[in-house]
Amino acid sequence: MTESSPMSSGDRSASIIRDDVRAMVAYPVANADGLVKMDLMENPFPLPVRLRAELASRLAALEANRYPMPRAESLRATMRAALDIPKHAELILGNGSDELINLVALACARPNAKLLTVVPTFVMYEMSARLFRLNFVGVPLNDDFSLDLEATLASIKIHSPAVIYIAYPNNPTGTLYPRAHIEAIVRAAPGLVVVDEAYQPFALQSFMSELAVYPNLAVMRTVSKSGLAGARLGYMAASAAWIGELEKVRPPFNVNVLTQCYAQFALENRDVLDEQAKTLRLAREDLFRAMQAFDALTVFPSAGNFLLFRILGADKEAATRVFEGIRQQGVLIKDLSHAHPLLANCLRVTVSSSDENASFLRALSAALPCRLAPS
Numbered sequence: 342m343t344e345s346s347p348m349s350s351g352d353r354s355a356s357i358i359r360d361d362v363r364a365m366v367a368y369p370v371a372n373a374d375g376l377v378k379m380d381l382m383e384n385p386f387p388l389p390v391r392l393r394a395e396l397a398s399r400l401a402a403l404e405a406n407r408y409p410m411p412r413a414e415s416l417r418a419t420m421r422a423a424l425d426i427p428k429h430a431e432l433i434l435g436n437g438s439d440e441l442i443n444l445v446a447l448a449c450a451r452p453n454a455k456l457l458t459v460v461p462t463f464v465m466y467e468m469s470a471r472l473f474r475l476n477f478v479g480v481p482l483n484d485d486f487s488l489d490l491e492a493t494l495a496s497i498k499i500h501s502p503a504v505i506y507i508a509y510p511n512n513p514t515g516t517l518y519p520r521a522h523i524e525a526i527v528r529a530a531p532g533l534v535v536v537d538e539a540y541q542p543f544a545l546q547s548f549m550s551e552l553a554v555y556p557n558l559a560v561m562r563t564v565s566k567s568g569l570a571g572a573r574l575g576y577m578a579a580s581a582a583w584i585g586e587l588e589k590v591r592p593p594f595n596v597n598v599l600t601q602c603y604a605q606f607a608l609e610n611r612d613v614l615d616e617q618a619k620t621l622r623l624a625r626e627d628l629f630r631a632m633q634a635f636d637a638l639t640v641f642p643s644a645g646n647f648l649l650f651r652i653l654g655a656d657k658e659a660a661t662r663v664f665e666g667i668r669q670q671g672v673l674i675k676d677l678s679h680a681h682p683l684l685a686n687c688l689r690v691t692v693s694s695s696d697e698n699a700s701f702l703r704a705l706s707a708a709l710p711c712r713l714a715p716s
């Protein structure tokens with residue numbers, strides 16, 4: 342907009358909006374038009390046709406003229422039955438787990454409160470800390486993306502963080518830290534520890550049952566990675582003491598009726614989602630082996646529905662060039678090479694259907710500088 346525009350004369354945003362917000366950039370989501378989408382850990386498989394008609398009639402019967410029931414009791418009951426949430430644990434639902442991450446920060450943002458995690462990891466933890474003015478502490482992982490337990494425990498002692506996040510398995514590395522390390526962190530933590538199990542369907546490991554053991558533990562999950570990314574539903578289980586407080590900062594109608602209905606239907610037919618997750622777990626092993634055959638890269642073991650890999654060589658832009666080369670051939674993955682020093686020359690690909698994985702491998706093979714293609 343130019344200065345002479347009638348709109349700009351009344352623009353006071355510069356003097357009103359927080360300086361730190363004005364300095365931010367909005368969360369970047371790449372344009373995927375016409376590309377094979379392997380960037381955001383979406384499940385590539387649609388709902389089977391036989392279920393769609395039934396879902397459509399349920400959605401059509403919704404009373405969208407009414408506000409959603411704030412506690413979403415019907416959905417909760419289905420979730421409790423489907424997702425092995427311990428009886429004694431309470432549950433809070435969010436508009437994606439992204440919203441829950443913000444609610445935790447909002448509720449814990451006392452003056453000088455700190456939020457600690459191990460880095461590189463999911464960026465929303467740090468984002469929430471900045472937005473709600475908690476001091477952020479990121480403890481670097483080891484070079485091989487394993488957890489530096491000694492440094493993490495030392496940092497907990499020094500900073501006494503109100504909130505600790507551990508992504509289990511971690512995004513973007515795929516690492517599943519040893520359970521004993523996480524338990525040591527929970528025991529050492531003076532405040533809340535959120536174990537983020539966004540990739541639980543692909544890791545088949547969980548801390549849900551430990552909720553009974555550790556009163557300062559919360560387990561957060563999402564239905565996004567298992568097939569409902571568009572519906573936006575996240576949930577967190579913890580003791581009534583924690584959840585009762587978080588409920589106070591939750592917008593009452595945050596999970597809309599369409600989402601409640603869709604998620605409930607999907608969970609009632611959870612065998613379909615489970616089968617899709619199983620297919621993706623097997624595809625992950627196939628893709629991992631295929632990528633190991635390339636001499637020009639290192640692929641890291643992953644417990645998620647994605648693989649992190651590093652393009653070898655001293656050139657700092659090598660991975661970005663490979664990323665662009667892959668995109669030019671119609672496949673969108675994620676370039677993380679400038680996201681964190683430990684991720685130098687690293688790219689991340691979502692595990693998809695065998696056809697899409699094959700498209701990716703072809704594009705990768707063609708995009709690599711020295712074509713040391715597998716025999």
Ligand SMILES: *Cc1c(COP(=O)(O)O)cnc(C)c1O
Pocket residue numbers: 436437438439440463508511512537539562563564565570573574575
């Ligand atoms: C994708 C992801 C989420 C976000 O989940 P939504 O429910 O889609 O907001 C949370 N945590 C981790 C570690 C993720 O990778």
